[in-house]
Amino acid sequence: MLLLAGFLAVGSQPVFAQSCSGLTISGAAGGSGAPAGPYRITVGQAVNITANFSFWGSLRYAKVNNLGDICGAYAGCATLTTGILNFGSGFNFATSQAGYYVFEINAYESDKCEWLCTASSIFYQNNNNCLCDQSVACFTSIGNCFSTGCRKYLRVLPLSCPTINSATCSGDNVNLQWSAVTGAAKYQVMRDGVNIWQGSWTSFLDTTATCGVNHSYDxxxxxxxxxxxxxxxxxxxxxxxxSCSPLAAPSNINVNPSSQYQNPVLFTWNYAFNDATDDTIFNILPSLVPSVPPPPPFTCLDQVTHDGSAERLQEIILSSEGGTNFNINLMGQNTEGVACDSCTVDNGVDCCLAPAAGVDFSWCVACRAPKIQSVVSTSCAGLPNGSLITWTDNSGVENGFAWYRGGVWWKNQGPVVAGTYTTTDCTSGFPFGTIYGVRCFTNACPVPIDGAGAACSLNLDPSTLNLASGENGKINALLTIQNGDLSDVQSSPCSSSNVGIASVSPLNPTYSPNPATLTVTGNGSTGQSAVITCTVQLNSGGACSGSTTVNIQAPAWYQTREGDVHAEGNLSSRIRATATAPYFSLEAAGGFPGVVSYGGSYANFGSGWVAREASERWLAQSSFGSPALMTSYFDYFYQLLDRPTASGLAGPGITSANLPGGSGGVIYFNHDVLTSGAWNIGDKKIVVLVDGNFLIQDAINVGANGSLIVVSSKDMGVNQSINPSIRGIFITDEAFVSGAYYSVGGTFTRAPGSNLRLIINGTVVSRGNIELNRDLLGTNATTPAESFLYDAGLFINSYTGLWQERFTWEEIAP
Known part of the structure; x- marks a missing residue:
């Protein structure tokens, strides 16, 4: 890297080079500039070069291998300036390349032949009034200009290495201290060969080190x-x-069998998580002595890991225990360090067990619930068809069964051995289609649970799906079963009213996981519709269905103006031929469109063009790759802005009044942020750092001389129910979502879609996806759903703490 800055005024009349009275280098240490005593500086340090050469000459320099070498002997010999070299302030010179440098003056005649000096820099004069043919006979040597002191040497020394004075642990963090280096502007900290920090301090606290791992630092x-x-x-x-952080005991433990007569058993409890107890394992421990925890080593019924995302926790387990009271204990295990094995005793270092807490309960498990396998139509003499019920007894130890019909007790039945049986119902008033249920009971638990057989409901979301021809969409099908589970499902077909318009896959979802995800493909033409219907038939005879209407319409698309656009994957905006401006990148008045690039296999602009003018349709297939030093935008800006302290303001709602006053500044939130009311920035220069999600819920207004930059570590988006005026630079480590909302419970949630147009004046940068989920429906034919308009003023007026000095410029008057 090389820096040269200066200005020189040159006369307009050609004259002959005359005498040389010297070349001076100031700002360097030691020496006279001769080969035996060169000047000395370190890399990055600047010196000032001045010259005094009568009339015309050239000042040039080169990096040389040896002291005493001349500039002309190197292909890299470069001219700094040409003219009357009698300036005062001269040139600033600095370089990051260590080695030897020569600076010299070379004679010059502009009247006839311009450059008249040979590679050895001897001054020649044209005595024969020749034309400029460079013939040796035309010129006479009048001496070596170096004899008058017109060559100087400079030695550029490399920066010395700092000494790491200490690398010590502070809790789970590593604290580095090192000695300062003369000439160093900054330092890079390397961990295991990877740059993790750069700054001007001589200390650094590594908060991302992995404890228990030998890390190497440079x-x-x-x-x-x-x-x-x-x-x-x-x-x-x-x-x-x-370290092992103490854990609190869980509270509000309840044990609820899903049925008094069957497994599984539902355990619920509360736990107040904090940073020290994230990723905690709970051991569910039985004890035959009520309210007394078992001694170690423990025997677990189950082991459950929770990530601290909710305070109310639950787990369903199967247990062979039953018919007696016994105690369940939940004990937290801290896996921040080395995880404990299963239910091992607390060793005080790797495994932290909370104090025991338990609850006593009992339930009847001697008989396991019978299961209805199928209900089919059967003929009944003189009556409408009734039901033929096939069912299975799972244990053979019960004392009887209770039958339910339409949710009401029907009859009791005596004991049977384990096996498969049939029951026929031809009762008048209960035709085929009635829902049946069966429960077992024992003499120890003689009263069966009231209830009907399995019933269900099926919800398809969304109820209306708008697709373009050839486009795929998703439907979530949520199946709810009352008095049963997925084993009660007999069949679950899905179909389309017209596969030529819309088709669905899979045709027989299993609902595991639930909701099932259905893929719908639009096959028809704009204006056509079809209905996707799914039905679930239960073994009990119950059934349920749900449907979604699919409309084929023009697809939503987006548009930009002026700014460059890059997608690391494929780039697609299906512009309609009927659009008012069918171009992906617009130009402002008197300006140009941006350069569009993509790192995937294609860029698709539908029926439009990348830009209006054929000569300005700049489109490049190019990938940025993965920059090793930019693993997180948020971390980069947080370090660049000297790691500001959290604001202390409660969230997530933040008003314009909560932002920095005066001329602006930096504010840091360590929680999710939702804009509350319009943010009126005016001419202030503000940077907002959000270690969490950021959601725009109202207008963001920035004055002509102001700037707003928001950087978030998690998702960022705009509320789907608004289309406000938004101006700013928005940068996120995760996804930018054009339609989102903040759901009850404090969760950043993608919206199913919005029919309001979104316009952002500024820039959006995302390390994850940019999810554009707005859809103008019928207006898609002419108007983009999202528009991004580049605004250079936001960069020009940005907060000065983001500016990094890169060079020095000096202008010298004639």
Whole structure:
């Protein structure tokens, strides 16, 4: 990296080069500039070069192998300036390349032949009034201009390596301290060969180290021009041991059998999570002595891992225990360090067990619930068809069965051995289609649970799905079964009223997982519709269905103006031929469209063009790759802005008044942020850092001289129910969603779609996906659902703390 800055005024009349009175280098240490005593600086340090050469000449320089070498002997010999070299302030010179440099003055005659000096830099004069044919006979040597002191040498020394004074553990973090290096503007911290930080301090706290792992650290100095001395490997080793954080006991434990007569059993409990107890394992432990926890080593009924996302927890387990009281204990295990094996005793370091807590209960498990396998139509003499019920007894130890018909007790039946049986119902008033249920009972638990047989409901979401021809969409099919489970499902077909318009897959979903995801493909033409219907038939005779109407219409699309666009994958905006402006990248008045690039296999602009003018349809297939130093936009800006302290404001709603006043500044939130009311920035320069989700819920207004930059570590989006005026630069580590909302319970949620147009004046940058889920329906034919309009003023007026000095410029008057 090389930096040269200066300005020189040149006369207009050609004259002959005359005498040379010297070349001066100031700002360097030691020496006279001769080969035996060169000046000395370090990389990144600037020196000032001045010259005094009567009339015309050229000042040039080169990086040379040896002191005493001349510039003309190197192909890289470069001219700094040509003219009357009697300026005062001269040139600033700095470089990040260590080595020897020569600076010299070369004679010049502009009247006849311009460059008249040979590679050895001897001054020649045209004495024969020849034309400019470079003939040797035309010129006479009048001496070596170097004899008058017109060549100087400079030695550029590399930055020395810092000494790592300490690499110590502070809890689970590593604290590095190192010595300062003369000439270093910044330092890079390398962990295991990867750059994790760059800054001007001589200390760094690594909060992302993995405890229990030997990490190797190096510190590289960086000069003022950004040059890095990467030959400073010291391999300082740090290994921090994870500490065991005390855990609280769970509370409000309840044990609820799903039925008094069958497994599984539902356990529920409360636990107040914090940072120390994320990813906690709960051991469900039986004890034959009520309210007394078992001694170690424990025997677990089950082991459950929870990630701290909810305080109310539950788990369903199967147990062979029954008919007696016994105690269940839940004990938390901290897996921040080395996880404990199953139900091992607390060792105080790797495994942290909470105090025991339990509950006593009993339930009857001697008989396992019988199961209805099928209900089919059967003929009944003189009556409408009735039902032939096939059912299975699972245990053979019960004392009887209770039958239910239409949710009402029908009859009791005596005991049977385990096996499969049939029951026929031809009772008047109960035709085929009636729902049946059966339960067992024992002498120890003689009263069967009241209830009907299995029944269901099926909900298809969304109820209306708009697709373009050839486009795929998703339907979530949620099956709810009362008094039963998925084993009660006999069949579950899905179909389309017209596969030529819309088709569905799979045709027989299993509802595991539930809801099932159905893929619908639009096959028809704009204006056509079809209905997707799914039906579930239960063994009990019950059935349910749900449907979604599919409309074929023009697809939604988006548009940009002026700014460059890059997609690391494929790029698609299916512009309609009927659009008012059928172009992907528009130009502003008197301006140009942006450069569009993509890293995938195709770019699709539907029936439109990438830009209006054929000569400006700039489209490149190119990938950025994965920059090693930019693993997180949020972390980059957080470090760049000197790791600001959290604001302390409660969230998530943040008003314009909560933002920095005066001329602006930086504000950091360590929680989700929702804009509350319009944000009126005016001419302030503001940076908002959000370690969480960020959702725009109203207008964001920025003045002509102002700037707003928002950076979030998680998802970012705009409320789907609004289309406000939005101006700013929005940067996220995860997804940017054009239609979203903040659901009850505090969750950033994608909306199924919005028919309101969104316009953003500014820039959107996402490390994840940019999810554009707005749809203008019938207006898609002429108007983009989302428009992104580049606004250079937001960059020009940005907060000055984001500016990094890269060079020095000096202008010298004639």
């Amino acid at each position: 510190v590289y100095p960086v000069d003022a021009l950004g040059g890095v001395n990467s030959n400073c490997d010291q391999n300082a080793i740090a290994n921090c041991t994870c």
